[in-house]
Amino acid sequence: MPAHPSAMAGMQKKHDYDFSLTIPFLIHAFVAQIVTVITRIDTSYRAIELGVPVVWYGLINSGYALLPIFLAVPVGRYLDRGNDARVVWLGSAIALVSNIGFWAWGHSGVNLLLFAVIGGIGHLLLMAGHQGMTLRCTGPKSRESIIGTYMVVLSIGQMLAPIYIAWTAGSAKLPPTQLLFEVALGVAILALALSFALRPAPPAEKTAAERKPVPVMDLVRTNGLIVVIVASVVTVTSFDLLVIYLPLLGAERHISASTIGWLFTVRALASIAARLIYPQLVRIFGRVYLSLITMLLGAAGFVIVGLTPSVPVMFIGTVIMGIGLGISVTLAMSNVVELAPLNARGTALSLRLTGNRLGQFIVPSLGSVVAASAGVSGVFLIIAFMLASSGISVQMTMRKK
Numbered sequence: 030m031p032a033h034p035s036a037m038a039g040m041q042k043k044h045d046y047d048f049s050l051t052i053p054f055l056i057h058a059f060v061a062q063i064v065t066v067i068t069r070i071d072t073s074y075r076a077i078e079l080g081v082p083v084v085w086y087g088l089i090n091s092g093y094a095l096l097p098i099f100l101a102v103p104v105g106r107y108l109d110r111g112n113d114a115r116v117v118w119l120g121s122a123i124a125l126v127s128n129i130g131f132w133a134w135g136h137s138g139v140n141l142l143l144f145a146v147i148g149g150i151g152h153l154l155l156m157a158g159h160q161g162m163t164l165r166c167t168g169p170k171s172r173e174s175i176i177g178t179y180m181v182v183l184s185i186g187q188m189l190a191p192i193y194i195a196w197t198a199g200s201a202k203l204p205p206t207q208l209l210f211e212v213a214l215g216v217a218i219l220a221l222a223l224s225f226a227l228r229p230a231p232p233a234e235k236t237a238a239e240r241k242p243v244p245v246m247d248l249v250r251t252n253g254l255i256v257v258i259v260a261s262v263v264t265v266t267s268f269d270l271l272v273i274y275l276p277l278l279g280a281e282r283h284i285s286a287s288t289i290g291w292l293f294t295v296r297a298l299a300s301i302a303a304r305l306i307y308p309q310l311v312r313i314f315g316r317v318y319l320s321l322i323t324m325l326l327g328a329a330g331f332v333i334v335g336l337t338p339s340v341p342v343m344f345i346g347t348v349i350m351g352i353g354l355g356i357s358v359t360l361a362m363s364n365v366v367e368l369a370p371l372n373a374r375g376t377a378l379s380l381r382l383t384g385n386r387l388g389q390f391i392v393p394s395l396g397s398v399v400a401a402s403a404g405v406s407g408v409f410l411i412i413a414f415m416l417a418s419s420g421i422s423v424q425m426t427m428r429k430k
Contacts, residue, residue, distance in 0.1 A: 046166060046171055046175070050166050050227070050228065051166040051175065053226040054162045054227060055182050056223060057159075057223045058179060058182050059182045061121065061124070061186075061220045062183050063189060064128065064213050064217045065186075066187050066272070067190045069090075069272050069273075070190070070191065070272060070276060071131075071204070072145060073086075073272070073277065074206050074209075075210075076089055076138065077203065077276065077280055078203055079137070079138060079141075081138045083400050084398065085138050086273075087395075087398075087400070088142065092142045093145045093152070094149055094385075094386040094389035095390055096149060097153035098386045098387050098390060101157065102245060102379055102380065104153065104382075105157065105375045105377070105378060105379025105382075108158070109374070109375040109376055112230070113158050113161030113162045113165060113227075113229075114224075114229040114230070115158075116161065117227055118221075119154050120151045120152070120155035121151070121155065121217075121220050121221040122151075123151035124148060124152065124221075125151075125221050127144050127217075128148070128210070128217040130144035131148075131210045132207075132214045135210060149386070156382060157382055160378045163175050163179055173363060176359065177304055177307040177359060180300075180362070181301055181304045184298075187296075187297040187300070188294050188297030190293075191293030192291075194290040194293075195290025195291050196287075198285065198286035198287045199285075200287060201286055202279075202286055204290075242372075242376070243373035243376065248369065248373055248377055248380060253364075257361060257364040257365055257368060258384045259384065259419060259422070260320060260357070260361050260364075260423050261384060261385060262385055262388040263388070263416055263419040264324065264354055264361055264419075265358060265361075265385040265389070266412075267412050268354055270408065272293075276289055278406070282338055284340060291344075293347075295347050296347040296348070296350055296351035298351065299348045299352045302352070303351070310356065316363075316364060318424065320361075321421065323352070323353045323354075323357040323420075324353060324357050324416045324417065324420030325417055326352055326353030327349075327350055327353030327354045327357060327416045328413040329346075329350075330346045330347060330349035331409045332346075332413045333345060334347060334350065335407075335410050335412075357420075362381070365377050
C-alpha cells in the first residue's frame with residue numbers, strides 16, 4: 030500500500046538544507062581554515078626565528094585583532110542586509126594580500142605586525158561571512174546541525190594544517206617558515222577562487238532582511254546574550270592563545286616543532302570527535318550545564334599542559350582541552366543565534382566577534398608580560414582560570430533565567 034502523501038512529505042522534510050549553498054560554503058570554510066592555521070602558527074615560529082623579545086611576540090599576535098575590534102559591528106549590519114557571500118569574497122581577497130606580505134616581506138618584527146593586522150581583517154570578514162551563511166544554508170530544523178557541521182569542518186582544517194607543519198619540521202625545533210608561508214599563499218589563492226562559488230542572497234532575501242536595524246544596546250540587553258558573548262570571548266581567546274603560546278612553550282621546553290604540530294593535531298581530533306555528537310550532548314545535558322562542563326574540561330586541559338613537562342601527559346591534556354573547547358566554542362555560536370532577534374543575527378554574531386577580537390588583542394599582550402616574568406606556563410594557568418570562572422558565571426547566570 031503506498032504511503033500517505035502527508036507521510037511522504039514528512040519523510041522528505043527531515044532537513045531543510047540548501048545543498049547548492051551548503052556544500053560550497055563548507056568546502057570554502059575548510060580551505061580558509063587551513064590558510065589561517067598555517068599562517069598563524071608559522072608567524073609565531075617566524076617571530077621565534079627572528080629572536081624578537083617576548084613582549085614584541087605578544088604584540089605581533091595582538092595585532093591580528095587590532096582593527097577588527099572596530100569593524101565587526103558595521104560588518105554585521107552589512108550581513109543583516111543579505112551580503113554574506115560578498116563579505117566572504119572580500120575576506121578571501123584581504124587574506125591573500127596578507128599572505129603575499131608574509132611570503133615576500135615577513136623578515137622583520139615590524140612587517141610581521143603589519144601583515145598580522147591585515148590578516149586579522151581578512152579573518153574577521155571570513156568568519157563573519159561564514160557564520161552569516163550558516164543562517165542561509167538551512168532553515169530552523171537543521172540550524173543546530175549545520176553549526177555543528179561547520180565547526181567540525183573547522184576542526185578538520187585545524188588538524189590537517191599542524192600535521193603538515195609537523196611533517197615539514199621533522200625533528201627540528203623550528204619548521205621551514207618560508208616554505209610554510211609559500212604553502213599558505215598557494216592555499217589562499219585557492220580559497221579566493223573557491224569563494225566565488227558562493228552565490229549572494231537573492232533580492233527577496235535581502236529585502237526581508239532590510240528592516241529597521243536593532244540598536245546595539247538593545248541587543249546587548251537581550252536576555253542572556255551578554256553572558257554568552259563573554260563565554261565566547263573566553264573560549265575563542267583561549268584557543269587563540271594556545272596557537273600563539275604552545276610553540277613558545279615547546280621552544281622553552283626544547284620540544285621539537287614536529288611534536289608541537291602533533292599536539293595541535295590531537296587537540297583538533299578531540300574537537301572533531303566531540304563536535305560529531307554535539308547535538309546529542311545538547312539534548313542530554315542542556316545548553317547551560319554543557320557550557321559549564323566543557324569550559325571546566327578546557328581549563329583542566331590548560332592546567333595539565335602548563336604544569337607538566339612530560340610530553341605524553343601533554344598529549345592527554347590536549348585531548349581534554351580539545352573536547353572542552355570544541356564544544357564550548359560551538360555552543361557559544363549556537364547560543365548567540367538562538368538568543369538574537371531574527372533580523373539582527375548577523376549583527377549579534379559580529380558583536381560576538383568584536384568581543385573575541387578584543388580578547389585576542391588584550392590577552393596576548395598581557396600574556397607576554399606574564400611569560401616574560403613567570404614563564405609560558407603562567408600564561409596557560411591564567412587561561413585555565415579564565416575558562417573556569419567564565420563557565421561558572423554562565424551556569425550561575427543562565428540558571429536564573
